[in-house]
Amino acid sequence: MDPYFAPALIAHSQSRASNQRRNADAEAVACAKASSGAQEGSLHYSLGLLLAEEKHDTEAIVELQKAAELTPGQPRIRFTTSVCCNNSADS
Secondary structure, three states, X not given: OOOOOHHHHHHHHHHHHHXXXXXXHHHHHHHHHHHOOOOOHHHHHHHHHHHHHOOOHHHHHXXXXXXXXXXXXXXXXXXXXXXXXXXXHHO
């Protein structure tokens, strides 16, 4: 993308803003459900991914660890938790 092509630049920034709003909405819904005591590994995993994407590493790691505890047969969750921990240590 040409960095000086205004229509593309505007469309790109609008797309990013839209995705951020959707992430914030999804995060709010997932947080509400998780704080209600839901013990679903997939919920905590999804919330952890959202938090990691938003660079909230500490909170993401907590949610990913909960997901790993609730779904011990999912190595992907432990791998994702490790990656998040590593990224957190690098920053």
